[in-house]
Amino acid sequence: MAAPAVSTKKNYLTALKEAISEEMGSNPDMLCIGEDIGILGGAFGVTDGLQAKFGAERVIDAPISEAAIVGVACGMCLNGKTVMAEMQFIDFISCGFDQIVNMTATYHYRTAGEVAIPMVIRGPAGGYGGGALYHSQMNEAWFANSPGLKIVCPSTPKDAKGLLKASLRDPNPVIFYEMKELYRQRAIEEDVADGDEALVPLGQAQVRRKGESLTIVTYGNNVYHCLQAAENLDKEGFSAEVVDLRTLVPLDQNTILESVKKTNRLLVVNEAPRTCGFAGEVLARIAEEAFEHLDAPPSRITRLDTPVPWVKPLESFVLPSVEKITEAALRVCRY
Amino acid sequence: MAAPAVSTKKNYLTALKEAISEEMGSNPDMLCIGEDIGILGGAFGVTDGLQAKFGAERVIDAPISEAAIVGVACGMCLNGKTVMAEMQFIDFISCGFDQIVNMTATYHYRTAGEVAIPMVIRGPAGGYGGGALYHSQMNEAWFANSPGLKIVCPSTPKDAKGLLKASLRDPNPVIFYEMKELYRQRAIEEDVADGDEALVPLGQAQVRRKGESLTIVTYGNNVYHCLQAAENLDKEGFSAEVVDLRTLVPLDQNTILESVKKTNRLLVVNEAPRTCGFAGEVLARIAEEAFEHLDAPPSRITRLDTPVPWVKPLESFVLPSVEKITEAALRVCRY
Amino acid sequence: MASTATESDQKKKPRPTYTPGPYSAKLTPEDHRELLLQLYLARYFDVRLIKEKKRGRLRGTLYSSHNQEAIIVGSLFGLKPEDWISPIHRDMPAFFMKDLRSGWRNPDRMGMTVQEVCAQVWGRATSPGRARDNWSHIGSKAKHIIHSTSMLAGTIPAACGVVYADRMNGGDAVCLTFNGEGSTAQGVFHEAINFAAVHKLPVVTVIENNQWAYGTPAELEYSLEDFARRADGYGIPGLIADGQNVFDVYDKISEAVEWARAGKGPSIVECKTFRAYGHGDHDDDRAAKYRPADEVEEGRSRDPIAVMKKLMVEFGTLKPDEAKEFMAEGKGASEVTNDDFPPQVVDYLSEGVEFAVNSPEPAAEEGGMWVFKEGH
Amino acid sequence: MASTATESDQKKKPRPTYTPGPYSAKLTPEDHRELLLQLYLARYFDVRLIKEKKRGRLRGTLYSSHNQEAIIVGSLFGLKPEDWISPIHRDMPAFFMKDLRSGWRNPDRMGMTVQEVCAQVWGRATSPGRARDNWSHIGSKAKHIIHSTSMLAGTIPAACGVVYADRMNGGDAVCLTFNGEGSTAQGVFHEAINFAAVHKLPVVTVIENNQWAYGTPAELEYSLEDFARRADGYGIPGLIADGQNVFDVYDKISEAVEWARAGKGPSIVECKTFRAYGHGDHDDDRAAKYRPADEVEEGRSRDPIAVMKKLMVEFGTLKPDEAKEFMAEGKGASEVTNDDFPPQVVDYLSEGVEFAVNSPEPAAEEGGMWVFKEGH
Numbered sequence A, B: 001m002a003a004p005a006v007s008t009k010k011n012y013l014t015a016l017k018e019a020i021s022e023e024m025g026s027n028p029d030m031l032c033i034g035e036d037i038g039i040l041g042g043a044f045g046v047t048d049g050l051q052a053k054f055g056a057e058r059v060i061d062a063p064i065s066e067a068a069i070v071g072v073a074c075g076m077c078l079n080g081k082t083v084m085a086e087m088q089f090i091d092f093i094s095c096g097f098d099q100i101v102n103m104t105a106t107y108h109y110r111t112a113g114e115v116a117i118p119m120v121i122r123g124p125a126g127g128y129g130g131g132a133l134y135h136s137q138m139n140e141a142w143f144a145n146s147p148g149l150k151i152v153c154p155s156t157p158k159d160a161k162g163l164l165k166a167s168l169r170d171p172n173p174v175i176f177y178e179m180k181e182l183y184r185q186r187a188i189e190e191d192v193a194d195g196d197e198a199l200v201p202l203g204q205a206q207v208r209r210k211g212e213s214l215t216i217v218t219y220g221n222n223v224y225h226c227l228q229a230a231e232n233l234d235k236e237g238f239s240a241e242v243v244d245l246r247t248l249v250p251l252d253q254n255t256i257l258e259s260v261k262k263t264n265r266l267l268v269v270n271e272a273p274r275t276c277g278f279a280g281e282v283l284a285r286i287a288e289e290a291f292e293h294l295d296a297p298p299s300r301i302t303r304l305d306t307p308v309p310w311v312k313p314l315e316s317f318v319l320p321s322v323e324k325i326t327e328a329a330l331r332v333c334r335y
Numbered sequence C, D: 001m002a003s004t005a006t007e008s009d010q011k012k013k014p015r016p017t018y019t020p021g022p023y024s025a026k027l028t029p030e031d032h033r034e035l036l037l038q039l040y041l042a043r044y045f046d047v048r049l050i051k052e053k054k055r056g057r058l059r060g061t062l063y064s065s066h067n068q069e070a071i072i073v074g075s076l077f078g079l080k081p082e083d084w085i086s087p088i089h090r091d092m093p094a095f096f097m098k099d100l101r102s103g104w105r106n107p108d109r110m111g112m113t114v115q116e117v118c119a120q121v122w123g124r125a126t127s128p129g130r131a132r133d134n135w136s137h138i139g140s141k142a143k144h145i146i147h148s149t150s151m152l153a154g155t156i157p158a159a160c161g162v163v164y165a166d167r168m169n170g171g172d173a174v175c176l177t178f179n180g181e182g183s184t185a186q187g188v189f190h191e192a193i194n195f196a197a198v199h200k201l202p203v204v205t206v207i208e209n210n211q212w213a214y215g216t217p218a219e220l221e222y223s224l225e226d227f228a229r230r231a232d233g234y235g236i237p238g239l240i241a242d243g244q245n246v247f248d249v250y251d252k253i254s255e256a257v258e259w260a261r262a263g264k265g266p267s268i269v270e271c272k273t274f275r276a277y278g279h280g281d282h283d284d285d286r287a288a289k290y291r292p293a294d295e296v297e298e299g300r301s302r303d304p305i306a307v308m309k310k311l312m313v314e315f316g317t318l319k320p321d322e323a324k325e326f327m328a329e330g331k332g333a334s335e336v337t338n339d340d341f342p343p344q345v346v347d348y349l350s351e352g353v354e355f356a357v358n359s360p361e362p363a364a365e366e367g368g369m370w371v372f373k374e375g376h
């Protein structure tokens, strides 16, 4: 018997690391800035080895100053650079909020196109890990309501790499949500290409599972909850189509519309607070655009309108779960 | 012929001024803090005369430090005070963002009810005045997606006074959006009561106009655009019901539902960016809750997903107008 | 009978290694013993939690205050019960050490019980925040402890507000905020201290300068060596204390507190120290790589318990043979046993741990509660 | 033939009121004349706009730089063309005065044309930002001018980023950011200056201390009198200039710029001045009430043009009778006429105004454009 081939499959975190490293290698005008990204290699290790490879001038260990991190990055971009700015946790983005929504997001608009800001603000995001109020946030809706920002949230290693590379080549500021609970998840490891071949364009959703009875639109970690719920549905005789948005802004509305035109039912799932969250936005657009195609009320499963509490039972109570999604999906299917 | 009686009607700004002054008078534990609110009396004069009346200890001219203004107010509330914190323009709230969404909004939640923060953050908001990107914002959706904050936006002098008084008595933090274009608008002046009689409870929408053909849900300055559009609709043989939300969080869903159950058609109008805005939230809720009652796709007119540009033609291009609302309403009615 | 010191007497007497400052000079021998006990208590809290975690009884990250205990103990020792504090991640012992002088088991003490703090560490319903937020993110309005968020320096504005309100009410409470040196780079640090300086608010900003902010050395956080110099930009006093010497911390903090209570305004007290291990226990292995071994050895060379004992022996408030009891100093969690700590310390904390272990988790539905305060 | 000054000669010669600093001492008589002309130009811009508004040709708020022109002129005069600047609301003339030394009408000048700036004031499609944002919120990547938002101090981080990038590219450009004294209380001011200090970035923070931030006096913004002292908290130089004396501004800024260009890092230059009128023209009437009349009189007593002329006469670079020409100094917009300004100033600016007036408004559809950069 031959020895089993060594797996070349990569996890989500490695994929991100490769994306940054490859882009740094091919773009001499690219810099990275963030807290503890150099000497330490990042709280989670996404930038591990980067400073050794590209030097401290291009991989900057910043003071604990989120507003300066974003603002400095913005100035670098204004002067011709491409910058990856890391938030140690995406929750801390609130401390640099004004520099993002008012300085960076609007730069192209207010200069009538003179200035482009090719910046990616990325960081670990999302709940399910017991991170509590300030290490669990999904705050993408703040930025979706702030014109001028693209928003990306990959769910697989391939997408993590491909979308991050595409984001780093995009001439617009991108807020990039990484699902920290997926960083080292073995079950989702997969082959990931190198270089340009790895690119995944922004603005394209991906149908993760074909189905006829119901369209479930989601992104990030919730993709896996939805896929599991879809299996539960199978047992009840319903087949769910699961659409992974991948990019939230700009939204790939067509893929959702096409799916809904086929299934005539919609459930949207995300883990952000319900009111004014992105799930509501998807729901609203489909209600507007595909009203005639809906055979049941469009529905959403989201975090409750609460912060993310710490201990497991409380956290589970407020976040979407396979059970909650299954139940809601069945309700929509049986309507 | 007798001399005409002197009008006792008050404008929106005077109503706000009275609300603060009355509450300061009846609540010795109330303070006010903000930029230029004391010596100057506020950029628009909402706090005119307040420092002379209540002293510089209770009416604080703060440095240009929005984060400190909010955070200091939060600490005062933690220690038993009620605080009105003014943002000179609501646009600058982004500079105090973290202190609002992470420190203040969550205080009650993370202390399991031990601490309440009776704070009102208020400021001039909204477009239509040529204020451009940073003096025109309606950023209520950021806060609607941040659990723990109430959100209020009055459209009339009575509501301005009554809701501000109620907000100042509410034990929760409230973000209070004042429509600066209404501050001194003569056409909306009205009699405004004194003291407790003036109170308008939070969480109750107001039907501004009865109608049968269509429900238009809106708030703030857009109420007047919708009322004008409703008159245009009359001419076309449709009667629109106009619901003024007044309080966004908590939302008076019942009033909207009852109206939609009657009219079977929904148009939501606001002047914030479209994606993840509050108009989309209302639309989504009604699509979920009153699906069977809708005879036409629910629809929304919002600002385009752009900043608010400066010069008139550009500003008009991106903001809702009577024409745009009329057109959309007709489309919904004729569907 | 008076004796005159001869030259040879003077030679025999070793030169004191430290001269007590004006405040610490007034401490009684009992105070000395209490301070030493408190140092042991803080240390024991730290190593006990590490042991509990190794035993599998505890999840979550631990941010060790090992080697920094003199800052917590020395800062809190001179406060009045009604003073406020605002601890951060590395100050967990501060929650139950506040107002410890009113009696460790005094139910009216203006500090948390060790039970409450352990319940928080274990994530139990008996935590002051009912385990809704994690780590050091607890507090108590009743006990005058501000509840922090994760956002560093984020409570300094609240500290200003708390004492502003207190002053209006005729009080003279001071608020001590604890901060790592790295967090002084935050914008809100500047806004709050500026506000405090303008209004002469009694806020004392304690900077625990342990040379590192997670994986970033101090020189990449600030352009000067002494973080106390941040005070100069506001025209407020910026004191420097030896963070390994509880007497010196007590002296400098007392000076700042007196200044504050006298209405002279805020100040900054930088306490020089060194983080013994990783940023959190998840970082121990990496920290061993990113920090040079000699720097770590040098940084840990002055264990605050050892420093304290040595000084007490010098001052004559501890007998040399007593100093050889309870040898916790210089040892990590894997090396110490309960015998390395005074029994009253072990007992006190054990009560807290057992309380926590036996406390229930909060019910799931609590996750949906207290978003808003209802019914007023 | 050398002559020896007698005692009586010395008596006759009046004592100089100001001794030129090391940089201004090197300015030529032509430089003096150019500087004076530029002061007139800045002043004329201000009064001309007020007049245009009174004539009804202009809407929007005007933030007057009257009485503060020496700061703009003196700061910009020593810069290299490729240096960057970041002006704010009170610095409108800076946009077209940058690199004026390369020739007022030189098309390759690294500054905006007066046409462009006037087009912005009038809200025309020919504005550098196509009138999408208002007031001073313009800039030019090509001309090295950072585009500000309204959020005060909000461009200092970008200034850091711009010069960081330039340094990486081998450049030695300096960036000058202009700020009111009130805006130094912003958190982002602290974060950015701290960052600049750590990385020794060539950023010079000019503080125009005009004693008031809108309706709030400086003592409620800061606890010290000299805002230059903010520098002390970062260990960077904090210089103070007489903001009414263009030579002194030039000296102190040149010192800071040389320091920056030599790689020694950032600095702060506080220029003491006084706001002549209201915060904006909408505030003129109220400002007359909230500011004591004697304070205003005192604050305006040293008109920068008058100060300049007096010094030039002393230095012998302006003849006493020339000093009586073009008497704009000390007069408000309602009092001056075009005769109070040198004709080349009036002509230059008039070209800008006429260009603006005759420029089209942008088309409505532009409101929906350029949210994202497309097609890459």
Ligand SMILES: Cc1ncc(C[n+]2csc(CCOP(=O)(O)OP(=O)(O)O)c2C)c(N)n1
Residues within 6 Å of the ligand: A035, A064, A066, A088, A092, A095, C090, C150, C151, C152, C179, C180, C181, C182, C183, C184, C186, C208, C210, C212, C213, C214, C275, C279
């Ligand atoms: C605003 C903000 N940014 C980033 C973090 C992540 N973070 C947590 S602790 C830490 C380092 C803190 O260093 P320091 O202030 O020196 O305290 P120490 O841990 O050394 O005691 C960082 C960067 C945070 N908590 N808050």
Ligand SMILES: Cc1ncc(C[n+]2csc(CCOP(=O)(O)OP(=O)(O)O)c2C)c(N)n1
Residues within 6 Å of the ligand: B035, B064, B066, B088, B092, B095, D090, D150, D151, D152, D179, D180, D181, D182, D183, D184, D186, D208, D210, D212, D213, D214, D275, D279
């Ligand atoms: C972050 C922020 N908060 C508030 C304002 C509103 N505002 C505009 S100018 C101003 C006063 C500025 O004073 P100062 O910095 O001294 O400049 P000056 O107007 O005196 O030149 C204020 C409060 C703002 N533009 N940005």
Ligand SMILES: [Mg+2]
Residues within 6 Å of the ligand: C180, C181, C182, C208, C209, C210, C211, C212, C213, C214
């Ligand atoms: Mg530290």
Ligand SMILES: [Mg+2]
Residues within 6 Å of the ligand: D180, D181, D182, D208, D209, D210, D211, D212, D213, D214
């Ligand atoms: Mg000023």
